[in-house]
Amino acid sequence: MDKLDKPLDAWREELTEEQFHICRLGGTERAFTGKYHDSKTPGVYHCACCKTALFDSDAKYDSGSGWPSYFQPVNDQVIRSVDDFSHGMHRIEVKCANCDAHLGHVFPDGPTPTGLRYCINSASLNLVERT
Secondary structure (H helix, E strand, O other), X not given: OOOOOOOHHHHHHHOXXXXXXXXXXXXXXXXXXXXXXXXXXXXXXXXXXXOOEEEEHHHEEOOOOOOOEEOOOOOOOOEEEEEEOHHHOOEEEEEEOOOOOEEEEEEOOOOOOOOXXXXXXXXXXXXXXXX
């Protein structure tokens, strides 16, 4: 996949203030405030920045964390993992492999079959509903 490279000023013009803060600056939304944290609508969640398909609603589950949670991405090539040592701890940040948008973090406490919990900011996603 060819990586999308765009200057921050261009992203700032295309995204909402919240999306820019989260996707381009690595911020986060408060728990239980994102539009998808309790969504049960069938479809595919795409990157809010570059529209890459990232997560299918079939892999979404209620983790109780307050953020949309998935046990796997649509495939391993759409997500990139990065060590994150911010906030005095070690976490694994997940980014869109196509545009490097910050999506959230992945934790090893998810359900079967993967045992993973991709804890993702709603602002970094756009749901394309299944018809």
